[in-house]
Amino acid sequence: MLRHFLVDTDLSPEEQEQVLDLAAALKADRFSRRPLAGPQTVGVIFDKTSTRTRVSFATGVADLGGNPLIINPGESQLGHKESIADSSRVFSRMLAAVVWRTFEQSGLEEMAEYSSVPVINALSDDYHPCQILADLLTLRERFGDVKGLTLTYVGDAANNMANSYMLGCVTAGMHVRIAGPASHLPSQEVIDAARERAAETGGSVLVTSDMAEALAGAHAVVTDTWVSMGQEDQKGDRAEIFRPYSVTSEAMAQAAGNAVFLHCLPAYRGNEVTAEVIDGPASLVWDEAENRVHAQKALLTWLLDSSGLSSDRPDALRRAGGQQ
Numbered sequence: 001m002l003r004h005f006l007v008d009t010d011l012s013p014e015e016q017e018q019v020l021d022l023a024a025a026l027k028a029d030r031f032s033r034r035p036l037a038g039p040q041t042v043g044v045i046f047d048k049t050s051t052r053t054r055v056s057f058a059t060g061v062a063d064l065g066g067n068p069l070i071i072n073p074g075e076s077q078l079g080h081k082e083s084i085a086d087s088s089r090v091f092s093r094m095l096a097a098v099v100w101r102t103f104e105q106s107g108l109e110e111m112a113e114y115s116s117v118p119v120i121n122a123l124s125d126d127y128h129p130c131q132i133l134a135d136l137l138t139l140r141e142r143f144g145d146v147k148g149l150t151l152t153y154v155g156d157a158a159n160n161m162a163n164s165y166m167l168g169c170v171t172a173g174m175h176v177r178i179a180g181p182a183s184h185l186p187s188q189e190v191i192d193a194a195r196e197r198a199a200e201t202g203g204s205v206l207v208t209s210d211m212a213e214a215l216a217g218a219h220a221v222v223t224d225t226w227v228s229m230g231q232e233d234q235k236g237d238r239a240e241i242f243r244p245y246s247v248t249s250e251a252m253a254q255a256a257g258n259a260v261f262l263h264c265l266p267a268y269r270g271n272e273v274t275a276e277v278i279d280g281p282a283s284l285v286w287d288e289a290e291n292r293v294h295a296q297k298a299l300l301t302w303l304l305d306s307s308g309l310s311s312d313r314p315d316a317l318r319r320a321g322g323q324q
Contacts, residue, residue: 003306004112004119005299006105008129008168009193013201015302016136016171023137023291023298026063035301035310036066040096042300044122045071045078047102052265053122053130056292057099064297065311066096079107088114096309097300118303120296128160131264132168133295138288139220142260147173147202152218152255154211154245155272156238158184161224161264166194170203177206179214181241211245215254222262223247223272239271247273252282260284 004010011019026033036042042061046054054070061068071078078087088111091098098115100108101122112119121129139146146169153165157180166186169176176194178186185207194205208214215221226242252259261273261283269275278285304310 001307002116002118003303004115005129005303006108006112006119006121007127008132008164008171009197010129011171013171013173013197016133016168019133019295019298019302020137020140022302023133023294024140026297026301027137027291027294030063033297033301034065034312035304036061036064036096037311039065039067040311041067041069041094042097042099043069043071043091043095044099045076045101046122047073047079047100048123049073050101050123052289052292053101056296057122060293060297060300063293064300069095084110085114087111088119092116097304117309118300118307120299120303124160126160127164127167128264129164129168130292130296130299131161132164133299134288134291135165135222135262135264136168136172137291137295138262138284139260141287141291142284143219148175149219150175150177150217150256151220151222152177152179152214153222153224154179154214154247154251155223155242156180156184156226157186157207159224161222162186163190165222166190166205167197170194170198170201170205173201173203175204175206177208177214177218179208179211180245182209183241185209211251212254215251218255218259220260220262221247221252221255224264225266225268226272227268242272246271247277249274249276249280252277262288265289 044057058068092115097118099120099122103125105124105126108121151169151174153162157178162178166176198204226238261277263285267278
């Protein structure tokens with residue numbers, strides 16, 4: 001069955017664990033899987049600027065034996081001169097997978113609907129699920145089993161990162177606390193979806209405007225930039241709104257004694273986080289950035305295996321999916 005990864009809950013709890021186990025194995029033995037041998041080509045499409053997503057997917061595809069075809073903003077007819085549906089049909093004839101960093105989640109859904117190869121959400125306005133896989137891998141490396149740990153996200157809680165932290169971390173059985181001003185909290189739809197998944201895994205979701213309530217005893221403290229792409233003209237106003245949610249040493253002191261700090265980057269020291277926190281001993285941001293490569297390699301491999309499209313598909317999966 002063809003598998004896509006458009007939102008965190010596209011992986012079941014068991015499947016997410018499989019991907020993370022594979023990520024750890026690929027980090028330990030970088031070239032142990034070559035599902036894109038040929039080389040096969042993966043389209044990596046950017047409607048938004050990118051550093052870590054671009055480098056990690058390009059590196060990961062190459063490590064897996066494939067060729068990353070980077071398509072930058074304005075370099076294709078996707079979505080303007082040619083419909084998403086027609087572009088998807090064309091990509092399916094030429095590519096092994098499609099990775100798309102874009103704006104509207106509905107575009108990714110349409111791409112997947114007409115695709116016969118896996119489609120991966122490399123960031124949309126609503127979700128950033130690949131980042132969460134990297135974060136979970138990072139937390140596993142520090143704490144071992146993440147089930148039962150508490151992760152607190154603070155700041156702009158009405159963005160794609162807050163949404164994906166809720167969905168992805170409760171899938172791993174974690175307790176997720178989201179704190180932000182009342183004007184910038186997640187939608188009830190996403191909260192309900194996260195709580196539904198949490199009921200399966202033993203996790204939980206707390207959404208609050210009380211920073212202290214969210215931080216108390218947390219094992220991981222996470223934040224994101226206050227000014228996302230397209231919001232640059234609101235920079236001053238947003239800084240005023242989110243200043244009380246800045247991650248400082250005082251804020252970290254309210255978390256557990258062994259708490260770690262995560263940030264998907266880019267970070268703006270002196271705004272959402274102080275330099276002494278992001279550059280201090282609790283910070284795992286550089287491990288987190290590196291783990292984008294390993295998590296995305298595992299995700300690509302898992303999707304290709306599960307879809308019966310790997311060049312080096314394991315025998316068990318070949319038997320399960322039928323010899324092609």
